[in-house]
Amino acid sequence: IKVWFNRFMYGLYPDAEQWRINTAFLTLFVIVGISFFVSAKLKKYFILFLVFVYPFFGIKLISGGSFGLEYVESAAWGGLSLTFIISAFAILFCFPIGVFLALGRRSKMPIIKSLCVVFIEFIRGVPLITLLFTANVMLPLFLPDGVNPDNLLRALVAVTLFQSAYMAEAIRGG
Numbered sequence: 001i002k003v004w005f006n007r008f009m010y011g012l013y014p015d016a017e018q019w020r021i022n023t024a025f026l027t028l029f030v031i032v033g034i035s036f037f038v039s040a041k042l043k044k045y046f047i048l049f050l051v052f053v054y055p056f057f058g059i060k061l062i063s064g065g066s067f068g069l070e071y072v073e074s075a076a077w078g079g080l081s082l083t084f085i086i087s088a089f090a091i092l093f094c095f096p097i098g099v100f101l102a103l104g105r106r107s108k109m110p111i112i113k114s115l116c117v118v119f120i121e122f123i124r125g126v127p128l129i130t131l132l133f134t135a136n137v138m139l140p141l142f143l144p145d146g147v148n149p150d151n152l153l154r155a156l157v158a159v160t161l162f163q164s165a166y167m168a169e170a171i172r173g174g
Contacts, residue, residue: 035050098167
């Protein structure tokens with residue numbers, strides 16, 4: 001573990017640029033930590049910052065290409081830091097989608113209800129690894145030549161859709 005620690009944490013991210021990932025996560029932890037000790041009046045601003053501003057700042061810091069930082073393609077990202085990034089974005093985006101799916105499933109309009117039921121039951125019935133395989137391997141086979149979305153984006157969409165189906169059932173049940 002001591003020898004491969006950087007590979008576990010950062011994947012193939014360049015060694016000289018790993019400070020950017022550390023800075024992004026340290027900033028996140030500091031802001032979340034401070035938000036526990038501020039008044040309720042200020043807490044809402046911290047939450048709004050964390051939901052709407054910080055994700056763009058963090059991704060720009062990690063990917064580079066701005067602020068005078070060298071661009072690091074997402075294929076080099078990996079390790080535990082990438083797992084945290086994917087899970088954070090999936091949680092952030094799955095909640096609103098899950099709310100709409102839950103409301104659609106409770107709808108009295110038969111077409112909307114049927115579409116939501118089919119989506120939720122299909123996605124919940126398929127293992128996540130199958131969705132990830134389909135998104136990363138099968139999807140490019142069905143797209144026209146020259147259209148090839150980033151692997152990270154495809155994984156984010158697959159995990160978000162998977163989580164939103166489960167979130168819809170939790171919201172509907174609640």
